[in-house]
Amino acid sequence: MVIEYVGETIRQVIADRREQRYEEEGIGGSYLFRIDQDTIIDATKCGNLARFINHSCNPNCYAKVISVESQKKIVIYSRQPxxxxxxxxYNYKFPIEDTKIPCLCGAENCRGSLN
Ligand SMILES: [Zn+2]
Structure with missing residues (x-):
């Protein structure tokens, strides 16, 4: 285990509203991490160092959702020393969208975009 991705646990409706508000406020880079269909961790205004971890197409860590006392948490684990x-x-595993976010990871197997 490297670090837990800490933030506020919010539902989809709230995440949608916040995402729009953050865009309007010009807060670059959204720190919304999806746990499941209706649960999102928002690390924009209260998070820890995990929010600064960049995406890579050839990462040395991976994110995994685990349950601790029936509460879902996102934990970053290492894949290798x-x-x-x-x-x-780690690989953000963003869903595929039409508006592409370019990937700058520099890995040999870089797929060119985050989504
Ligand atoms: Zn890449």
Whole structure:
């Protein structure tokens, strides 16, 4: 285990409203992490260091939803040994959309976009 992705647990309706508001406020990069169909973790205004972990198409970590005392949590785990000063990354696994967010991960197998 590397770190838990901490934030406010919110439902889809609230996430939609907040996403729109954050866009209007010009808050770059949305820190909304989907747990399941109707549960989202919003780390925009209260989160921890996990919110700064970048996406990579060839990551050294992965995100997994686990249950702790019947509460769902997102935890970042390592896939392999990680060296000192090596950047920690995981695959965001964003759903495919028409409006593409370019990927700048630089991996050999980079798929070119996050979504
Ligand atoms: Zn990439």
């Amino acid at each position: 990680i060296s000192i000063n090596e950047e920690i990354t």
